[in-house]
Amino acid sequence: MKYCRFELNGRDTYGLVELVAGKEVVTRFLASAPEEAGGELEDLPSKRMSPLALVEAALLAPVRPSKIVCVGRNYREHAAELGNEVPTEPLIFLKPPSSLLAPGGNIRRPQISERTDYEGELGVVISKRCHKVAPEEDVRPYILGYTCVNDFTARDLQNKDDQWTRAKGFDTFCPVGPLVTNEIDPWAGVSVETRVNGAIRQQGNTRDFIFGLDVIVRFISQVMTLFPGDLIATGTPKGVDPVVAGDVIEVSVEGIGTLRNAVVDE
Ligand code: MG
Numbered sequence: 001m002k003y004c005r006f007e008l009n010g011r012d013t014y015g016l017v018e019l020v021a022g023k024e025v026v027t028r029f030l031a032s033a034p035e036e037a038g039g040e041l042e043d044l045p046s047k048r049m050s051p052l053a054l055v056e057a058a059l060l061a062p063v064r065p066s067k068i069v070c071v072g073r074n075y076r077e078h079a080a081e082l083g084n085e086v087p088t089e090p091l092i093f094l095k096p097p098s099s100l101l102a103p104g105g106n107i108r109r110p111q112i113s114e115r116t117d118y119e120g121e122l123g124v125v126i127s128k129r130c131h132k133v134a135p136e137e138d139v140r141p142y143i144l145g146y147t148c149v150n151d152f153t154a155r156d157l158q159n160k161d162d163q164w165t166r167a168k169g170f171d172t173f174c175p176v177g178p179l180v181t182n183e184i185d186p187w188a189g190v191s192v193e194t195r196v197n198g199a200i201r202q203q204g205n206t207r208d209f210i211f212g213l214d215v216i217v218r219f220i221s222q223v224m225t226l227f228p229g230d231l232i233a234t235g236t237p238k239g240v241d242p243v244v245a246g247d248v249i250e251v252s253v254e255g256i257g258t259l260r261n262a263v264v265d266e
Pocket residue numbers: 070071072119121151233235236
């Protein structure tokens with residue numbers, strides 16, 4: 001099942017997304033936020049609406065997380081390109097929910113930074129309270145679905161500061177969407193691709209994670225309780241590079257779709 005969050009007549013709402021004649025269409029309203037359902041997406045009550053093409057919907061970020069937990073250096077070649085060692089355990093950091101940006105929204109480059117980079121990533125949306133997952137416990141029931149994330153980064157500030165709160169935390173530095181789906185299997189491998197102005201810059205596959213989703217979810221849950229709707233950004237493949245005002249970044253994850261955002265100067 002696929003769903004999006006969008007604004008209709010001034011109201012914040014969720015909709016079921018289905019393929020109709022080869023096009024993605026919002027076909028039904030969901031009665032409540034999917035992360036509040038606490039169970040299977042398929043069981044969510046919904047009601048009929050006039051069909052709306054996904055590309056014409058006023059999309060909002062499809063998640064409302066209490067926190068956004070990111071994994072750094074989760075692909076070997078990306079660790080190498082920034083001159084970093086391959087980590088021996090997951091390296092995690094936070095982005096504030098205030099950094100969220102809707103699909104189609106403008107990423108605002110702060111004047112204080114001279115180098116801002118895209119980082120295309122697979123996003124994981126949490127389904128239910130998740131605390132100290134046991135070594136043998138399956139993490140899949142804690143995952144509601146998957147989306148695309150751009151872990152936008154002020155690279156110069158990341159290098160300058162001892163920690164990354166500022167570099168990763170500006171408003172608009174976390175575009176997410178366009179939808180959430182439970183129809184993909186990152187364990188089997190899905191491609192993660194980033195394009196800038198149409199040219200391919202990153203091409204990775206979740207098969208090449210240093211730490212798989214089991215390790216990541218279990219590791220984070222030992223540190224902090226994950227709540228329904230929380231978002232995990234799973235790390236970026238090699239190919240990060242700066243962008244400037246006027247550039248358009250597209251993050252595509254196989255089976256999810258494309259998250260598109262333009263860059264503007266603040
Ligand atoms: Mg990242």
